[in-house]
Amino acid sequence: MVNYTDNPATIKDIAKRLNISLSTVSRALRNAPDVSEETRQAVLSLSQELNYQPNRLALSLRQNQTHTIGVIIPNLDYVLSQMVRGIDEVALEAGYTVMVCQSNESFGREILNTQRLLESLVDGFIISVSSETKSFEHFKKIQDRNLPVVVFDRITPHLPAPSVRLDNQAGGFMATEHLIEQGYKRIAVLAGPDNLGISNSRLDGYKSALKKHKIKLDPDLILHCDFNQDYAYYATQELLAMKKRPDAIFTISDRMAIGAMLAIKKKGLQMPTDIGLVGFNNEPVTGLVTPSISSVEMPSFEMGKAAAKLFIETMHNKESANNIEKILPPKLIIRESSLKFSV
Amino acid sequence: MVNYTDNPATIKDIAKRLNISLSTVSRALRNAPDVSEETRQAVLSLSQELNYQPNRLALSLRQNQTHTIGVIIPNLDYVLSQMVRGIDEVALEAGYTVMVCQSNESFGREILNTQRLLESLVDGFIISVSSETKSFEHFKKIQDRNLPVVVFDRITPHLPAPSVRLDNQAGGFMATEHLIEQGYKRIAVLAGPDNLGISNSRLDGYKSALKKHKIKLDPDLILHCDFNQDYAYYATQELLAMKKRPDAIFTISDRMAIGAMLAIKKKGLQMPTDIGLVGFNNEPVTGLVTPSISSVEMPSFEMGKAAAKLFIETMHNKESANNIEKILPPKLIIRESSLKFSV
DNA sequence: TTTCGCACCGGCAAGGTTGCCGGTAAGGTT
């Protein structure tokens, strides 16, 4: 016996066919009490026969929640793809659907995205902010509506919320200390935009490694540039043109490391002998280029899972979890670009 | 003057405050006729003051459409990320929101995803099928409900629907012909799983290039393996261990090209002199490794946009557009791995 | 016999929006 109508069956159809009320059918389907075993069985079997599926729209309208999470991310590069996969994984498990919006690192687009997701009545947000973002008014709207927010990866003090992030300082520290231990003396940094916490933390790690090893900080060796291969290329050319050029470069991302590598090669310098290089993120490409590039690995997939888990927790007890901050450890992957001596 | 309640304002609130009926407010907001200019202005200004935003849930329930597109893709690698960005772009413009689900190349997961998206009452689907998928029952459910479907990239005759794809045969052809013109005689292919149309088309292109240049097809030179770097690595080792080993390899994806490259290097052979190599997709990594790898470029971002546009069209006149098939041209990017003579 | 408790069930309203229809008043037409 099949569905009689084109439209999906509703509770009403079942009620009519069984000559009982809507309420009873509803109760039967939800395993609520106040239904005799007999009618429950009848309802259940008929609902199967009609291939009944509850209408999520009506349910959401009634219960005022959509079981949907809005995810805003700056792009879909390697790292973020992994994170999204992690979020997806956990969300699916918990019965949530995910709406992913890319801001493309654009402030205006990010505003538009939040707008759209708010209109879609998502139950909350998981956010990694765009590098362009310096004002946070659009996110306040979210919290005004009392919706849970979890920030991850790129966090910022301007958006207080439970967060999941890498221990970026530790990452910067281990990259720098590694270079120091390999005998490099003048270590430059290609940092990101200076409003980006993620970049500044890695920079802090760099600084504290220098401090620990009693190396004087040279401000000329710190360059802020866009999170981008081309900018890094030009910035590196500048670095290499200095009178006392650096003998190692730590870049805040692998994209930038690639840019640096290209500039170094163009200049005719050899890694690791003439100059050392360490990147960040451990994208697969770092292991494939020649020389292979050392990089700080972050557990992206795990971070995504952690963010989604934290979101679900925050969802379930809104107040308590407000100051939670999950910090995951990085791991240095040493490759040819920085390995003067074997370890 | 601010919102008086915690909850977002509804049409009801406006009606009450202005002492008019819900219907009138609704009409005023939708710029429908039958509203005096005076009351319309009153409604509009009050709705701004209260920061009224229509409740999409109620709207969707009423109008039986959610303005949401379900997107199912096998993963979020470089190419698919670009495509998703293209889809996003067009969908946003057209007032649609996108729900992206990754099947992770898993058949079971793909079923689950369609299930979930159907429950979410998406207005239709944009699909690129998993490589594992050999049965298509789960997609039939979609078409049973008369929802529009557009397939892209990985299309299959088992799922008839308007489609957007690369001219894969042309891609395979130009890659192969290029190798032939460079003087390679024994050209091997690393193909994907043999149920994957995308792979078979590229293979067809390979075959017709051989035919055109009167080169006998050697079945031993065609290897099917998983779409995956490691498998390609082992497959290439096999190829290189043959008595009469191939002097060029065309791989159906860049991932596989990387695997092949590693195997070639391990064996101590030189590209392009000892052996030529051409990949597919033109992922950025192909331009960064040494030697850089020639690859067939596909306009991923444009394909995503085209898919979304086609979806919207299909949406608007359900019947007519059923047999549309948009085919985009590939472009060969020649790099060191296959360039014996300059062009 | 009355009262109570229990097991089961139905009606109504609400959630926010729109489509359809009917209604009113003012003005114009025959």
Next chain:
DNA sequence: AACCTTACCGGCAACCTTGCCGGTGCGAAA
């Protein structure tokens, strides 16, 4: 004076589901 048009507006139902409350009938206890 009777009728029609026009411009505007409100009521009701529907989309689908659930929560609350108010039943009904029956057996058991007082």
